Amino acid sequence: MTTTEKAPEQATAVVPDFGEDESERKIAFVASKGTLDMAYPALVMANAALGEGIETHIFFTFWGMDIINKKTMGDLKFTPIANPATHMPAALTPLPGVTAMATHQMRKQLEELDVPDVPEFLQLIADAGGHLWACxxxxxxxxxxxxxxxxxxxxxxxxxxxxxxxxxxxxxxI
Amino acid sequence: MPVTTIGGKEVHVDDEGFMTNYDEWDEELAKQLAKNIGIDELTEEHWRVIKFLREDFKETGETPTLRRVSTVGGFPTKELFKLFPKKPAKKMSYIAGLPKPHGCV
Structure with a gap:
């Protein structure tokens, strides 16, 4: 009796969909705020979009100009003033030094997560093929x-x- | 957990097709995985990146993000986009037989 060797069944390989058909997709962000906490949403999402192979643009306008102004980009601030989400007593937030402290704290938290600072992040986005525009x-x-x-x-x-x-x-x- | 046959070998993959068992991977398989996603030839540079991913995963238990591959592995972002076009983070982890990275940056 002869046995025929069965060729290994070539099940259709499950191949991730790298969405080449999505290559037409395009995303744009309007970055209109110049505080540290409002700079990051555009940068993080733009970077994520680029990682997905999506054509990405960021338009910096009004206070968002601070994000790409060489004089200010490395020194954006976060303030708890008029921001109830920080859960600080509102009356304390305008006191001297509070903004500096909150900024320092946020920078530390970002650093711990290995999130780049603003200039480095912009460079990363540019290296990934993102388009940066000034208003x-x-x-x-x-x-x-x-x-x-x-x-x-x-x-x-x-x-x-x-x-x-x-x-x-x-x-x-944003 | 689906089992699929890649290059004549049975391997465990997740629903999207990323391998889920670190030890089922070998270099022959990597070549086949690369072909599956349109990278017909793995160059020396590709291999250096893939090996970094494998090593880093072994140490940390997580697939490195694109930024980590660039800052810790020392591979410039631009280079990674050239080697693994469009979706470098996902493509390199797929070829390296690792889950896709979960980090945001």
Missing amino acids: KMSVDMMKLTDDDLFDEVEGIISATDFIELIDGAQTMF
């Missing part, structure tokens, strides 16, 4: 020039330019 009106209002901005900022563009650019993108305003 022209804010640049004019604040009398800034290209030289004042983080080197990886691709351009100073108008609101109209940005709207054209993000055609079809999922957009978040």
